[in-house]
Amino acid sequence: MSEETGLSFRFESMNIYDKVMEHGFIVDYLKSDCELISKYIWATIGSTLDLDTLPSRLPSLPPERYRVFPKEALVKDNIASASFLCPSSEQLFEAKLSRAKLLSLKNSTKPIWHFEVEPESSVRYLPGDAFGIFVENDSQLVSLLLERLKINDPLYMKDTKSVSSVTVEVFSALRKQFDLFSTPKKSLLRLLGEFCVDDREERALLLLSSDIGRDTYRTLFIRGRVSLLDILMAFPSCEPPLQRVLDCLPFLTPRYYSASSCYESDSRKIDFVFSLVHYPIFSEKKWMRRGHATGVFDRICNQLEKWPKHNVRLTIFHHPSLYFHPPDNLQIPYLMICAGTGLAPFRGFVEARRRHYEKWLSMEDGLAAVEGELVERTFVGPIYLFFGCRKIGEFQDYLEEIETDISFLPDSKLFVCYSRESGDVKYVQDLLKKQAEQVCNLIFSHSSSCIYVCGDGANMAKGVQESLIDIFVNEHIFGNKEDAKNFMKELSDERRYVQDIWFWG
Numbered sequence: 001m002s003e004e005t006g007l008s009f010r011f012e013s014m015n016i017y018d019k020v021m022e023h024g025f026i027v028d029y030l031k032s033d034c035e036l037i038s039k040y041i042w043a044t045i046g047s048t049l050d051l052d053t054l055p056s057r058l059p060s061l062p063p064e065r066y067r068v069f070p071k072e073a074l075v076k077d078n079i080a081s082a083s084f085l086c087p088s089s090e091q092l093f094e095a096k097l098s099r100a101k102l103l104s105l106k107n108s109t110k111p112i113w114h115f116e117v118e119p120e121s122s123v124r125y126l127p128g129d130a131f132g133i134f135v136e137n138d139s140q141l142v143s144l145l146l147e148r149l150k151i152n153d154p155l156y157m158k159d160t161k162s163v164s165s166v167t168v169e170v171f172s173a174l175r176k177q178f179d180l181f182s183t184p185k186k187s188l189l190r191l192l193g194e195f196c197v198d199d200r201e202e203r204a205l206l207l208l209s210s211d212i213g214r215d216t217y218r219t220l221f222i223r224g225r226v227s228l229l230d231i232l233m234a235f236p237s238c239e240p241p242l243q244r245v246l247d248c249l250p251f252l253t254p255r256y257y258s259a260s261s262c263y264e265s266d267s268r269k270i271d272f273v274f275s276l277v278h279y280p281i282f283s284e285k286k287w288m289r290r291g292h293a294t295g296v297f298d299r300i301c302n303q304l305e306k307w308p309k310h311n312v313r314l315t316i317f318h319h320p321s322l323y324f325h326p327p328d329n330l331q332i333p334y335l336m337i338c339a340g341t342g343l344a345p346f347r348g349f350v351e352a353r354r355r356h357y358e359k360w361l362s363m364e365d366g367l368a369a370v371e372g373e374l375v376e377r378t379f380v381g382p383i384y385l386f387f388g389c390r391k392i393g394e395f396q397d398y399l400e401e402i403e404t405d406i407s408f409l410p411d412s413k414l415f416v417c418y419s420r421e422s423g424d425v426k427y428v429q430d431l432l433k434k435q436a437e438q439v440c441n442l443i444f445s446h447s448s449s450c451i452y453v454c455g456d457g458a459n460m461a462k463g464v465q466e467s468l469i470d471i472f473v474n475e476h477i478f479g480n481k482e483d484a485k486n487f488m489k490e491l492s493d494e495r496r497y498v499q500d501i502w503f504w505g
């Protein structure tokens with residue numbers, strides 16, 4: 001038996017995250033960093049707070065919600081396994097992660113992965129739709145938290161607010177239901193303060209939770225992204241009861257990913273793209289952490305590329321988009337603008353358009369039905385895709401596929417720019433300006449033409465909007481920026497300027 005087969009066989013019986021750990025990938029939260037991070041937390045507190053001051057206006061403590069008890073206190077053996085807590089009434093289903101392919105360059109500091117999942121039953125989705133994916137907390141992290149709270153034996157818990165009143169194991173609930181890396185709330189800091197044995201630690205935490213500590217709270221938790229575990233490590237005398245900590249923790253949320261595939265082309269699988277998120281603690285590059293979901297996906301994809309037989313399963317749900325869908329009518333021209341992984345949905349848009357066009361071509365007489373009317377083939381509207389990424393070679397597979405589809409569609413075009421290669425165009429909004437005349441021709445060639453934008457909402461989408469406004473003025477479509485802005489507003493109201501963008505922070 002080859003090593004690979006042996007491994008995949010062994011992996012069958014293991015939880016996906018443990019599989020990843022097995023192969024020597026260390027947990028992101030490194031114990032060795034704790035000492036340094038603790039020093040930093042105390043240095044920040046020391047330089048911004050006077051620990052002799054009395055805290056004022058403390059936040060209220062959270063109401064009691066969970067009941068935690070040992071095995072001996074179990075009434076019956078009716079223990080359920082903890083399940084992910086899904087927003088609204090979405091239907092969760094299991095999907096096998098069947099293939100992964102690196103889309104970034106091999107030596108890139110920011111890996112970008114394409115991955116495919118095979119849902120247990122087919123899910124009909126439209127180009128532009130996203131899926132919610134749940135990712136458990138790492139088992140080593142949960143163990144670390146329990147160890148720090150001096151919990152050595154298995155514990156069970158009940159949510160007194162839940163109608164089902166099931167009993168679940170604390171360990172599995174901590175993996176599936178609680179967000180351990182969200183910003184600690186002020187009520188949690190107050191609670192932790194009240195359970196400190198050391199006076200100095202107690203005062204520091206109470207001040208941090210109070211009005212007086214507002215700026216320090218922002219520095220450490222909002223900008224610094226210090227987590228519950230960092231705090232517990234930095235305040236060793238703090239010994240809160242587990243159930244009160246649980247009372248303060250938010251639920252683990254799913255992460256959303258746009259489908260990059262087209263249902264009509266292959267209904268058995270759904271494709272996605274993600275880029276690994278790294279974020280600094282205290283804005284210091286030496287303490288970088290990985291995003292919760294993309295950190296796990298990156299490890300799994302690395303494994304899957306090497307051992308394609310892994311049986312890795314994800315829990316996902318369909319998250320349809322309201323308006324971010326390409327027009328059904330082949331006559332309507334549209335513009336797609338994106339950067340980085342914002343390319344994901346447009347791979348589906350282009351594929352769907354090509355399929356639609358092929359179908360149309362196969363109809364008889366050079367005439368085809370478009371929204372009930374017979375129109376001539378020559379009236380097919382062009383589509384343009386404007387895309388920006390860092391370097392030549394990134395997203396190569398996607399760009400090749402898209403280019404093939406686009407070259408098949410009448411008058412359609414793909415424009416690409418690279419931000420980290422020499423050249424006169426850096427970002428996608430600059431590329432739009434360079435092609436200003438073509439951009440205007442497409443938008444004003446049809447009364448229903450559309451503009452779609454996808455990707456980072458904070459910078460790219462803003463830059464794109466400003467660029468379009470400048471283009472409309474410079475190309476003399478409108479006499480001034482105010483009129484151009486009003487036009488963009490009209491397009492947006494008519495759902496002809498649709499953004500699917502993501503703000504993080």
Ligand SMILES: Cc1cc2nc3c(=O)[nH]c(=O)nc-3n(C[C@H](O)[C@H](O)[C@H](O)COP(=O)(O)OP(=O)(O)OC[C@H]3O[C@@H](n4cnc5c(N)ncnc54)[C@H](O)[C@@H]3O)c2cc1C
Nearest residue numbers: 255256257258273274275279291292293294341344504505
């Ligand atoms: C409808 C929708 C569709 C989406 N589609 C995709 C997609 O196709 N591909 C994709 O990669 N992402 C997509 N996203 C974003 C995705 O859902 C996650 O938010 C992202 O992958 C980060 O998740 P994480 O758990 O790794 O990071 P988290 O653990 O949630 O974040 C860790 C820290 O990093 C910060 N952060 C989060 N994202 C970034 C970022 N991009 N850059 C810098 N810091 C960041 C957070 O504020 C937080 O402090 C989409 C979001 C939405 C709402």
Ligand SMILES: NC(=O)c1ccc[n+]([C@@H]2O[C@H](COP(=O)([O-])OP(=O)(O)OC[C@H]3O[C@@H](n4cnc5c(N)ncnc54)[C@H](OP(=O)(O)O)[C@@H]3O)[C@@H](O)[C@H]2O)c1
Nearest residue numbers: 275339340341342389390419427455456459460500501502
């Ligand atoms: N449906 C959705 O909401 C959806 C779908 C997919 C992705 N997303 C989100 O979109 C974001 C894309 O991130 P990513 O990691 O894929 O991209 P990225 O690698 O960070 O950036 C992609 C490209 O955009 C450039 N860029 C940086 N600042 C820009 C600006 N102000 N204007 C225009 N371009 C700019 C980058 O250049 P430099 O880095 O060289 O400066 C790079 O060339 C993520 O936040 C992801 O979660 C959302």
